[in-house]
Amino acid sequence: MAATWAMASALILVAAAVNVVAGTNELGVNWGTMTSHPIHPKIVVQLLKDNGFKKVKLFDSDPWMVGFLAGTGIKVMLGIPNDQLGFLSEDYENAKDWVQENCTAHLGNGGVNIKYIAVGNEPFLTSYKGRFTKTVFPAMKNIQQALNEAGVGKKIKAVMPHNADVYESKSDKPSDGVFRSDIRDLMHQIVRYLNDNNSPFVVNIYPFLSLYLNSKFPSDFAFFDGGHAVQDKNVQYNNVFEANFDTLVYALKNAGTPDLPILVGEIGWPTDGHKDANKANAKKFYDGLFRVLASDKGTPVRPGEIQVYLFGLFDEDTKSIEPGNFERHWGIFDFDGKPKIEMDMSGNGAHKELVAAKGVKYLPKQWCVLASYATDQDLINDQLGWACSKSDCTALQDGASCSSLEPKGKASYAFNSYYQVNDQAEDACDFKGLGTVVKRNPSTKSCKFNTQIEVDAATRLSFVYGVIASFISLVTLFNLL
Ligand SMILES: *[C@@H]1O[C@H](CO)[C@@H](O)[C@H](O)[C@H]1NC(C)=O
16 A cells, blocks of 8 residues: 555656656747837736746847846847848958847846847748858858857857758658758758857748648648658658658758757747638647647657747737738737737646736727728728738638628728728828728627737837838848849
């Protein structure tokens, strides 16, 4: 009896220990800012802390924004946009200035815990047609050299986030994984450099895109609940995430760097803008992902902890929808910092829910809709199209959350979208006399009519400055061409 009890408590102890170990897998998240109404960075940093994020990845390095991460201990990956790669590759002094102004200036006691500098973002996407192929590697080497020279090169590493399309497998079996043939030599040089420098390989893996881009893709393979399987020698893969990850592991073996650590720089599931992009699927995906992460099992050929940065924090209403209408709906939080779905990020049944952003202020509870007297259908369509060309109407598209609205409801949605993005300005609800402001929320069960949030002057200024700064760097780029 006693022995059984001792064994049972030993088992409990083991279980507890496993939980503790699982808890050390530090979850990261991407904080993008392609939005008309950015939340104040102070609120965002509190949100990161409240939800237990230990790592954050940025796409830029706006010093004002980065400053709010000081003293939090949160590990930070700064980003260098692709349009700055030319500048940083052509002259080492530029990289030195960059590191001085955007990195080392934040360090020191109580400063920002910068761990990585992401040089470029998915620079070898085939849609870029090789535009960054010549500059990104020299830029990365310059940044690392500048970090080394500043005495922080051991602690802060230059990395290069890649899209999973930099590797492939002709047979679809992970064990045939190799780097893409048009950039293979370059990728081999890059991974050997990373290996020598003790830096990780950063890759973005999107099972949603596998499903979205290929109508024949078996839908259950995008999730983690079994079903479709791929047999590779004596290993069976039940989800595309692990199959994709291991394809990379084999590509790294093939390049002579079998042990190069891998960070998943982006992973997530969008919640609107397409029939497969909805909250139910997102929940299914994340539940499975967190289960896999908590198990600490790793993948068949790379056992152990998997490090990921979720994509992303918020919905971003000014992102390009060239990849698809879902592109503005990747947030685990809505544009205003409210959680979209229940999530147990611990993955071990702790039933933790996401904590909403605190202190977000909204514009008044009022909406712009199509007036009931409006009848001229051509004019309505014309105004709807105009409103959508200047605001976000991705929720109206086929299969999206507002696609089942009546035509009048669709016009109202578009009008409101434009009205809110323009901070409810009086003249933003005109639409040639077709618009009217209402105080009753026109939302339906599935389709949410938003009221926008207030943006304070400092956030607005930094944001506008950011836009101007990227505009200037674009001008510089064009001058160089
Ligand atoms: C620092 O980063 C910002 C934002 O990306 C950029 O505009 C600026 O040029 C960088 N500073 C230097 C000295 O390169």
